[in-house]
Amino acid sequence: MSFDLLFDPLFRVPFVTGLLLAGILPLIGMYLRLRNEWLAALAFAQMASAGALVAMVLDGPMLVGGVLAALLAALVKGLLARAGASAYALMMLLAWGGGVLLVANHPLAEQAGHALFDGQLYFTGEAHLLATALAALVVLPVLAWLSRPLLLARFFPEFYRARGQSERPRLLLFDLLAGLVVALATVSLGVMAAFALVFVPPLLGWRFGRGWRSALALAALAGMGGYTLAFALSLGLDQPFGPVCALLLVMPIVMTGVKFDRM
Amino acid sequence: MAGELLLRVAGLRAGYTGPVAGPLDFELRRGEIIGLAGPNGAGKSTLLKALWGGVRVFGGEVYKAPGLEISHQAQGFDDLRGVPLSGRDLLGLTGADPAGLPPWLAGRLGERLDRLSGGQLQFLRLWACLAAPADLVLLDEPTNNLDRAGVAHLADWLGRAHGGQGIVLVSHDHAFIDQVCTRVVEVGA
Numbered sequence: 001m002s003f004d005l006l007f008d009p010l011f012r013v014p015f016v017t018g019l020l021l022a023g024i025l026p027l028i029g030m031y032l033r034l035r036n037e038w039l040a041a042l043a044f045a046q047m048a049s050a051g052a053l054v055a056m057v058l059d060g061p062m063l064v065g066g067v068l069a070a071l072l073a074a075l076v077k078g079l080l081a082r083a084g085a086s087a088y089a090l091m092m093l094l095a096w097g098g099g100v101l102l103v104a105n106h107p108l109a110e111q112a113g114h115a116l117f118d119g120q121l122y123f124t125g126e127a128h129l130l131a132t133a134l135a136a137l138v139v140l141p142v143l144a145w146l147s148r149p150l151l152l153a154r155f156f157p158e159f160y161r162a163r164g165q166s167e168r169p170r171l172l173l174f175d176l177l178a179g180l181v182v183a184l185a186t187v188s189l190g191v192m193a194a195f196a197l198v199f200v201p202p203l204l205g206w207r208f209g210r211g212w213r214s215a216l217a218l219a220a221l222a223g224m225g226g227y228t229l230a231f232a233l234s235l236g237l238d239q240p241f242g243p244v245c246a247l248l249l250v251m252p253i254v255m256t257g258v259k260f261d262r263m
Numbered sequence: 264m265a266g267e268l269l270l271r272v273a274g275l276r277a278g279y280t281g282p283v284a285g286p287l288d289f290e291l292r293r294g295e296i297i298g299l300a301g302p303n304g305a306g307k308s309t310l311l312k313a314l315w316g317g318v319r320v321f322g323g324e325v326y327k328a329p330g331l332e333i334s335h336q337a338q339g340f341d342d343l344r345g346v347p348l349s350g351r352d353l354l355g356l357t358g359a360d361p362a363g364l365p366p367w368l369a370g371r372l373g374e375r376l377d378r379l380s381g382g383q384l385q386f387l388r389l390w391a392c393l394a395a396p397a398d399l400v401l402l403d404e405p406t407n408n409l410d411r412a413g414v415a416h417l418a419d420w421l422g423r424a425h426g427g428q429g430i431v432l433v434s435h436d437h438a439f440i441d442q443v444c445t446r447v448v449e450v451g452a
């Protein structure tokens with residue numbers, strides 16, 4: 001076991017990229033949970049991984065392929081709002097089937113596929129960091145602006161219609177933000193680590209937050225704390241990042257006895 | 264002196280796939296509270312929804328004053344167990360002013376909604392619509408799930424503080440309608 005690598009400059013860019021994403025993903029997850037659409041995050045992640053693999057096979061940038069595929073998924077989801085969970089399940093099956101077949105039949109896709117599915121954060125480069133930082137600059141203020149409309153759509157669904165407005169454009173904008181962030185996280189952290197960071201910290205926020213803002217802050221802190229610990233442990237113990245991150249995030253849920261029927 | 268005309272409804276027939284309620288005729292001016300009364304199944308809630316576009320209008324006319332802001336309180340509500348939202352958060356969503364809340368609720372605005380009783384939660388949801396910035400407030404069975412103290416406070420508040428708005432309400436509680444409404448319009452079965 002060696003933790004010297006933690007201080008190696010080689011790992012600074014991946015760490016900072018992941019830390020930014022670990023702060024934003026739980027915020028996206030809070031609103032997905034609010035809308036009972038957390039499964040969409042897994043669909044976006046699967047689509048992003050498939051898009052990244054297709055881009056790589058076509059000799060294009062994986063980052064761009066992943067983001068475009070997830071944005072396409074978000075757009076389809078937004079336009080087929082009534083399809084709900086069925087649309088996410090179909091997307092997941094489509095992306096998973098296509099991704100596994102690519103991995104099985106293309107030598108270059110095999111290594112990248114494992115990195116995406118296992119979560120090999122350490123291959124993350126400066127392009128990922130730049131894209132994530134730019135996304136954070138856009139996503140955080142837009143998400144703050146969308147917060148009220150998203151909460152209104154859940155608790156007072158007739159609020160905008162009674163005022164002669166439609167909430168659909170705002171909801172679609174949120175879908176696109178979610179697709180963008182989950183795609184960046186997928187190509188940087190891997191499918192399941194990205195999903196774990198969207199899904200698990202909001203459980204803590206919902207359970208222990210005293211109000212909406214404190215729940216958001218709690219979820220973001222839990223995401224960043226869990227991520228930092230997972231990064232250090234996986235590097236120090238030479239383990240794949242994705243599963244370590246998922247297990248570490250789930251542990252507090254089990255230990256604190258969060259009741260699933262109360263979420 | 265009569266207040267500004269907010270709403271004129273003439274021969275309104277409304278429903279979902281076909282007309283199931285109406286015809287309805289009335290005028291509402293600022294400061295008035297109109298109660299829609301009638302037997303169960305008469306379509307009172309459907310007609311109320313038609314006033315803001317929640318159901319299809321199949322006949323008649325609804326004139327709304329230009330720039331009219333409408334707030335609508337629907338019957339029933341989501342299960343809010345586990346939702347990390349405080350009472351203050353909820354009122355903030357619609358922009359409702361907490362001034363005027365009963366003391367038994369005003370002191371609990373910082374608490375999560377799932378710590379409140381069913382009656383307190385219902386009153387808070389009602390208040391979020393009632394005290395939101397709006398010219399016209401539509402209330403659908405506002406006394407449902409309220410305890411006696413909640414009904415009394417609502418009736419008292421409607422009686423003295425609603426002057427800036429026009430209100431249309433539907434209720435099965437005839438005593439409540441008689442107590443708070445300035446006019447009652449019968450909806451036929």
